[in-house]
Amino acid sequence: MALKHGKSVAAQRRDFLSVQEQHQPVLVVVFLRGGADGLTLAPPHGDDAYHRARPTLAVSRADLHDLDGYIGLNKSMAGLMPLWENGHLALHHGVGSADETRSHFAAQDLMEHGGRIAGGWLARFLRSGSRQIGPLSSVAIGTTMPESLRGAPGGVVVQSVQEFTVGSDEVQSIGRLRKLYEVAEGPLGEAGRSTLDAISRLRRLRSEPGPAAPEPYPDSQLGRGMREISRLIHAEVGLVASTIDAVGSGLGWDTHFIQSQTIGDLMEDLAGSIRSFVADLGAHADRTRIVVMTEFGRRVSENSSFGTDHGSGSLMLTVGKELPGGAGIFKHFEGLSSDNLLGPGDVPVGKDYRHVLSDLLETVDSGYEVERVFPSLTQA
Amino acid sequence: MSHDRREFCSSLGLLSLAATTGCEQLSSFLPAGVSDRDRPPGTAPTADEIDFTHHVLNRCTFGPRPEDRALLKPGFDSWLDQQLHPKDIVDPLCDRTIASIERIHQHRGELYSEDPRILLHDLVRARIIRAVYSRRQLLEVMVDLWTDHFNVAWSKGNCRWLKISDDLEVIRPHALGRFRDLVRATATSPAMLIYLDGHDNKVVHPEDKPNENHARELLELHTLGVDGGYTQRDVLEAARCMSGWTYGHSFMCAGVSRVGFDSGRHDDGAKEVLGVTIPAGGGKNDLEQLIDIVCEHRSTSRYVARRLARVFIADSPPDEVVEAIAASYRSSGGDIPEMLETVFGLPAFRENAGTLFKRPFRYLVSVLRATDADTNGGATIQKRLRRMGQPPFEYPTPDGYPLEAEPWFGSLLWRWNFSLDLLAGRIPGATVQGKELVRRFGSSDRLLAHLLGRRPTSFELEQMNGEDGISIALASPEFQWH
Numbered sequence: 001m002a003l004k005h006g007k008s009v010a011a012q013r014r015d016f017l018s019v020q021e022q023h024q025p026v027l028v029v030v031f032l033r034g035g036a037d038g039l040t041l042a043p044p045h046g047d048d049a050y051h052r053a054r055p056t057l058a059v060s061r062a063d064l065h066d067l068d069g070y071i072g073l074n075k076s077m078a079g080l081m082p083l084w085e086n087g088h089l090a091l092h093h094g095v096g097s098a099d100e101t102r103s104h105f106a107a108q109d110l111m112e113h114g115g116r117i118a119g120g121w122l123a124r125f126l127r128s129g130s131r132q133i134g135p136l137s138s139v140a141i142g143t144t145m146p147e148s149l150r151g152a153p154g155g156v157v158v159q160s161v162q163e164f165t166v167g168s169d170e171v172q173s174i175g176r177l178r179k180l181y182e183v184a185e186g187p188l189g190e191a192g193r194s195t196l197d198a199i200s201r202l203r204r205l206r207s208e209p210g211p212a213a214p215e216p217y218p219d220s221q222l223g224r225g226m227r228e229i230s231r232l233i234h235a236e237v238g239l240v241a242s243t244i245d246a247v248g249s250g251l252g253w254d255t256h257f258i259q260s261q262t263i264g265d266l267m268e269d270l271a272g273s274i275r276s277f278v279a280d281l282g283a284h285a286d287r288t289r290i291v292v293m294t295e296f297g298r299r300v301s302e303n304s305s306f307g308t309d310h311g312s313g314s315l316m317l318t319v320g321k322e323l324p325g326g327a328g329i330f331k332h333f334e335g336l337s338s339d340n341l342l343g344p345g346d347v348p349v350g351k352d353y354r355h356v357l358s359d360l361l362e363t364v365d366s367g368y369e370v371e372r373v374f375p376s377l378t379q380a
Numbered sequence: 381m382s383h384d385r386r387e388f389c390s391s392l393g394l395l396s397l398a399a400t401t402g403c404e405q406l407s408s409f410l411p412a413g414v415s416d417r418d419r420p421p422g423t424a425p426t427a428d429e430i431d432f433t434h435h436v437l438n439r440c441t442f443g444p445r446p447e448d449r450a451l452l453k454p455g456f457d458s459w460l461d462q463q464l465h466p467k468d469i470v471d472p473l474c475d476r477t478i479a480s481i482e483r484i485h486q487h488r489g490e491l492y493s494e495d496p497r498i499l500l501h502d503l504v505r506a507r508i509i510r511a512v513y514s515r516r517q518l519l520e521v522m523v524d525l526w527t528d529h530f531n532v533a534w535s536k537g538n539c540r541w542l543k544i545s546d547d548l549e550v551i552r553p554h555a556l557g558r559f560r561d562l563v564r565a566t567a568t569s570p571a572m573l574i575y576l577d578g579h580d581n582k583v584v585h586p587e588d589k590p591n592e593n594h595a596r597e598l599l600e601l602h603t604l605g606v607d608g609g610y611t612q613r614d615v616l617e618a619a620r621c622m623s624g625w626t627y628g629h630s631f632m633c634a635g636v637s638r639v640g641f642d643s644g645r646h647d648d649g650a651k652e653v654l655g656v657t658i659p660a661g662g663g664k665n666d667l668e669q670l671i672d673i674v675c676e677h678r679s680t681s682r683y684v685a686r687r688l689a690r691v692f693i694a695d696s697p698p699d700e701v702v703e704a705i706a707a708s709y710r711s712s713g714g715d716i717p718e719m720l721e722t723v724f725g726l727p728a729f730r731e732n733a734g735t736l737f738k739r740p741f742r743y744l745v746s747v748l749r750a751t752d753a754d755t756n757g758g759a760t761i762q763k764r765l766r767r768m769g770q771p772p773f774e775y776p777t778p779d780g781y782p783l784e785a786e787p788w789f790g791s792l793l794w795r796w797n798f799s800l801d802l803l804a805g806r807i808p809g810a811t812v813q814g815k816e817l818v819r820r821f822g823s824s825d826r827l828l829a830h831l832l833g834r835r836p837t838s839f840e841l842e843q844m845n846g847e848d849g850i851s852i853a854l855a856s857p858e859f860q861w862h
Contacts, residue, residue: 118533118575119776127777127787135793145766150535151776154769154790166793167800167848176843176852177796183839184857188737191789192857199793372777 034253038315046070079271094332107295112147119151130367289320312346422446434833441517443746463518489637496540508757528780546571559714582645595619608679737785740768760809799854
């Protein structure tokens with residue numbers, strides 16, 4: 001594989017990224033840090049036990065969109081209703097992990113590693129799959145690398161696409177590097193050229209403000225971050241997976257205290273950001289899947305501070321045009337009467353969250369090996 | 381209220397900031413004499429193809445420093461002989477720097493009182509400093525090789541505290557010793573016992589099934605190799621041999637952190653591994669017998685030989701190359717220095733100059749060495765390694781960072797930025813005197829020859845001139861190979 005100089009291979013040049021990686025599926029992982037209350041996001045309003053357990057916090061019929069007579073969608077999440085009506089939204093209720101600590105840190109680690117193993121599930125997916133891995137295959141939006149990407153082939157954490165640059169005099173650097181990589185043979189030459197193409201595309205993206213989003217994003221960290229992901233998808237730079245945290249302000253989803261005062265804004269932000277994101281993607285929405293997850297749900301009964309404490313099973317949302325198993329409601333708990341609950345009164349985990357993820361990953365890369373991503377899942 | 385993740389992370393941010401400020405100032409971190417040390421004239425190759433001296437420095441070290449060609453003047457054999465005896469190499473500057481990273485030198489029981497993220501930062505810093513500055517370069521290259529072969533990911537459970545002792549007490553002391561001793565040491569390394577669940581491998585009741593994870597990787601990844609001819613039955617029997625070894629520590633009682641053999645958790649019946657019978661009643665000696673059996677197996681000689689060949693010769697080494705090294709393993713009883721002498725004596729070693737793709741760690745270190753950079757190996761450098769996809773000790777699965785080129789092609793953008801930012805002075809943890817470097821070689825053409833391992837072509841000279849010429853050379857396709 002040694003390189004020979006002086007030979008022009010420009011004629012043979014092919015943009016392998018555009019052939020292999022354009023129009024390929026993209027996965028966006030939205031993590032609700034803090035343990036989101038699935039029973040408020042998608043209230044089981046048809047269950048009497050729900051209303052008994054939550055005298056002040058139960059979402060009333062007037063404050064939700066009924067979906068199937070038992071489960072509804074909180075009106076603060078109304079941004080998702082168009083997706084629901086088009087059959088592009090699935091609600092997985094009563095899912096979670098084997099975590100028993102009910103500690104944010106332990107539960108997030110367990111969930112993002114995909115079991116009691118080293119490294120992140122998304123990292124293993126990228127390492128073991130058949131998708132072409134380029135410089136922008138996985139991008140975490142934020143300031144720190146999430147554990148799900150621990151050990152990924154390239155750990156890019158950015159707050160904005162503005163950060164993807166090369167050198168200070170970019171035009172000159174790109175020009176010189178292009179000449180050198182133009183004549184480099186083999187896969188390194190191809191990789192160099194596709195990387196230069198990706199930077200050039202991002203460069204155009206940075207210099208142009210681009211069209212305004214068809215539906216304005218919420219002015220929030222999540223909204224701004226989702227817009228950056230949309231720009232990366234539009235730019236066709238080989239993005240396979242992106243992660244973003246929805247943390248809101250204050251204590252975020254960790255609603256121990258006067259939950260009703262804080263969770264509404266968080267839900268509006270979440271649903272509004274997803275709604276704007278999907279609209280902004282336009283035709284790219286067809287190849288984009290979103291999963292919304294959280295480390296655990298919250299206790300069924302409210303506490304004395306009008307909040308809820310750490311629980312177990314919770315809600316996962318998947319969004320996309322052709323979802324594995326279809327759109328709709330997937331309820332994995334029997335009901336909320338106390339004999340159906342777990343431990344201190346939690347929704348039991350009726351389905352391992354990794355099954356939801358593994359089905360979804362199949363649609364992102366049919367060549368991936370589930371036993372490498374979730375080894376303990378396949379043994380079980 | 382229990383810990384909130386964001387609070388936890390932000391407090392870590394503060395802690396690591398506190399731990400690194402001051403150290404990030406190069407002058408206050410490097411021991412006296414490093415930043416204003418003698419910088420002798422550089423010597424560059426003069427041929428049009430990569431010559432043997434450059435090839436040796438590329439493969440047996442983390443890449444040539446400006447003055448390194450002089451080291452090989454007395455001949456390759458005497459240089460190699462020194463490198464194979466790292467204890468006899470005097471290296472006060474690097475030793476002092478490593479000693480100054482005090483946190484990692486505590487007993488592993490004491491380490492539990494430290495923040496694990498800061499421990500990782502310190503351990504990676506030591507790794508970078510050694511790779512860049514140590515005179516015991518072949519040792520460092522072998523540590524890199526065995527760290528992948530016996531991979532332990534920092535992020536699993538207590539490995540966060542235990543990887544340090546695995547590095548300092550298990551991998552490094554045996555990296556140029558006997559393979560059998562290395563396997564034996566890793567088999568009861570606390571970090572490995574946690575990483576591969578060996579600590580939970582127990583047979584208390586006759587119907588108990590041992591935990592096979594560690595035994596399987598011992599056969600599949602550490603010794604015989606996946607096609608080494610063992611069966612599921614051998615894995616189970618090996619797991620029985622290893623049952624009862626465990627690791628314990630006490631958060632209450634600092635310093636209590638030990639590996640032990642619990643005969644009550646050991647399956648003491650007769651076993652048969654790879655056709656060799658181990659009689660009942662062997663107790664803790666079963667492990668010694670098991671290690672002997674697997675290390676003396678013919679497949680192990682070939683499997684270890686193949687890794688050496690892939691790291692030093694070619695990514696897909698021919699069978700006869702692997703067999704020659706394997707024969708040396710068998711005749712020397714797995715003596716690593718003897719195997720290396722065989723490797724470097726093979727014609728295939730000479731013939732494969734510039735054909736291996738540098739993994740990100742080697743790329744970054746070779747840039748710092750080639751440019752004689754002053755670096756503290758701190759957070760800013762570590763962040764660059766992470767972007768390139770190879771932060772040390774973080775590969776999740778037991779097979780270690782891949783050796784082949786393909787998985788690394790996605791890291792080019794971050795390599796280019798590293799070289800451009802380094803020479804432009806935009807990386808706080810590393811500085812290079814670009815103009816001084818040219819002066820030491822006498823001309824920029826000669827400096828480029830030093831970077832490329834041969835005289836640059838006229839086409840290359842055209843692209844690599846001017847202000848950012850050195851960066852472009854370091855970012856060029858040519859510099860990605862070794």
